[in-house]
Amino acid sequence: MSELAGKTTIVVGASRGLGRGVAEAFGAAGASVVAVARDTSSLADLASRHAVHLEAADATDPNVAGMLLERHDPDVVALIAGASPLLRPLHHHTWETFSANWHTDVRMAFHWLREALLLPLRPSCRIVVMSSGAAIAGSPLSGGYAGAKATLRFIADYANQESQRAGLGIIVTAVLPKLTPATDLGRPAVAAYAARAGISEAQFRQQMGDPVTPEIAGTAFLRLATQQPDAAASAYMLASAWLAPAFNRSYRRVARRSRASSASMQSAMDQVPAAIARHIFDQRVQPGCFRRDVRIESCVRHSVAIGERSSSCRTWSCRIRACRARSSSRPTTGSTARFGFPGAHVDAKMRVDALDPEKRVAWASLGEFPYWAGTTITWELAPGPARTGTRLLFRHAGWSDDYPEEEFASVNFVWGQVLARLKGYCETGRPQPFFG
Numbered sequence: 001m002s003e004l005a006g007k008t009t010i011v012v013g014a015s016r017g018l019g020r021g022v023a024e025a026f027g028a029a030g031a032s033v034v035a036v037a038r039d040t041s042s043l044a045d046l047a048s049r050h051a052v053h054l055e056a057a058d059a060t061d062p063n064v065a066g067m068l069l070e071r072h073d074p075d076v077v078a079l080i081a082g083a084s085p086l087l088r089p090l091h092h093h094t095w096e097t098f099s100a101n102w103h104t105d106v107r108m109a110f111h112w113l114r115e116a117l118l119l120p121l122r123p124s125c126r127i128v129v130m131s132s133g134a135a136i137a138g139s140p141l142s143g144g145y146a147g148a149k150a151t152l153r154f155i156a157d158y159a160n161q162e163s164q165r166a167g168l169g170i171i172v173t174a175v176l177p178k179l180t181p182a183t184d185l186g187r188p189a190v191a192a193y194a195a196r197a198g199i200s201e202a203q204f205r206q207q208m209g210d211p212v213t214p215e216i217a218g219t220a221f222l223r224l225a226t227q228q229p230d231a232a233a234s235a236y237m238l239a240s241a242w243l244a245p246a247f248n249r250s251y252r253r254v255a256r257r258s259r260a261s262s263a264s265m266q267s268a269m270d271q272v273p274a275a276i277a278r279h280i281f282d283q284r285v286q287p288g289c290f291r292r293d294v295r296i297e298s299c300v301r302h303s304v305a306i307g308e309r310s311s312s313c314r315t316w317s318c319r320i321r322a323c324r325a326r327s328s329s330r331p332t333t334g335s336t337a338r339f340g341f342p343g344a345h346v347d348a349k350m351r352v353d354a355l356d357p358e359k360r361v362a363w364a365s366l367g368e369f370p371y372w373a374g375t376t377i378t379w380e381l382a383p384g385p386a387r388t389g390t391r392l393l394f395r396h397a398g399w400s401d402d403y404p405e406e407e408f409a410s411v412n413f414v415w416g417q418v419l420a421r422l423k424g425y426c427e428t429g430r431p432q433p434f435f436g
Helices: 017-028 041-049 062-072 100-118 145-166 186-197 201-208 214-226 250-258 407-428
Strands: 008-012 032-037 052-056 076-079 126-130 171-177 235-238 243-245 265-270 336-339 348-356 360-365 376-383 389-397
Touching: 008 017, 008 062, 017 032, 017 041, 017 076, 017 214, 032 041, 032 062, 041 052, 062 100, 076 100, 100 126, 100 145, 126 145, 126 214, 145 171, 145 235, 171 214, 186 201, 201 407, 214 235, 214 243, 235 407, 348 376, 389 407
Parallel strands: 008 032, 008 076, 032 052, 076 126, 126 171, 171 235
Antiparallel strands: 235 243, 265 389, 336 348, 348 360, 360 376, 376 389
16 A cells, blocks of 8 residues: 555645646545645546545635645645746846746745744645756746746745754755646747757757656655655756756765765667767767667766867867857867856866776866866766667766855756757767757
8 A cells, every 4th residue: 555545635736737747646646635726627537536625726825825734734735836937038028927936936835835834734744846947057038937946946945944943844845847848838938949049849859858747747746755754855856767856965975975976877878889988079970970769767967068060170169159168178188178168257177087998088177167176077988788888977076075065956957968968969960059
């Protein structure tokens, strides 16, 4: 029997998208689900299949939060409801359209978290707040959406801290899913960003990889609702293949013990030439020389600048429009690779310490980039399972104790995004710069 059987879960924003998937998952796990939505008509089918009680209400109303929490005394609360942002560049917004997610998403979460602490809910109650990957990566076509979602992550952590300070035993966690075309909110955003990038929607979706579906979100929320309290992180990044701590305080302890808060990514690359290590530096390759059946088994995080091809030479560089920085490297041990990042006052410079063809590439940071001095980056290649391809193990290690704890998630996320671009490059032979 499921450990959620007989327990009560309130899902706020259960009528569509990821919220619907979460309600489905808890119902299937045997929980008694209270599905909260402005319009519950679309939930009739769900209610007919599971123990689901429908509550038609405005989740941003502070009276609703207090009333429903007191009435149902839940074991789990999933705060997912939010507004769909108007997809326009900054200067085409009014303050009203820009701030829509602040007045809906943030307001809703604030009232529910406040009431949960004031009531308070029972000890060991789990509250999971849906934020967004935009809280880290930004969302330039969505007005104040990214800022609002970042605030959700912050106030979830604040609520968890206050619960600990008061000895309430309530555990509050945030989930940051990546942009997905599998929901009514995500589909128009994907189309808009594809148009902004000047590529087809199909190409943009291919770059994104497998989407986060309502079913995947439901599974993730189930996992967070049932994990041991001492294992809970303050926030998690959610992609199709992984749920990973984003702002985990244990990162600091690991760094102090091992001097390596590493972003280790293991990906199975079917039929990709093992010489990819050389291509990190000497990318004089012909488009189309790679097969298109690359799979990523698991993605865990952190930035190689995968660049755009120059029409005047057979080398590659990264053209970063935001700061006009350029990246360069040579396939020579002892040489210096330079990478520019938007918003950074200096470039990241890496000394090439090892170039072992088809086996290993190693860099050492020369220290110009903030806090990166003394860190090392390695790319290790080995045959994949049953020798069907090549396995790439990426590691960024050697972090000092004074590295800002809150920066680990950002660094991890960026490496993951760039490594996903590397995967796409191997599949198609076409680079798609993350910072372009």
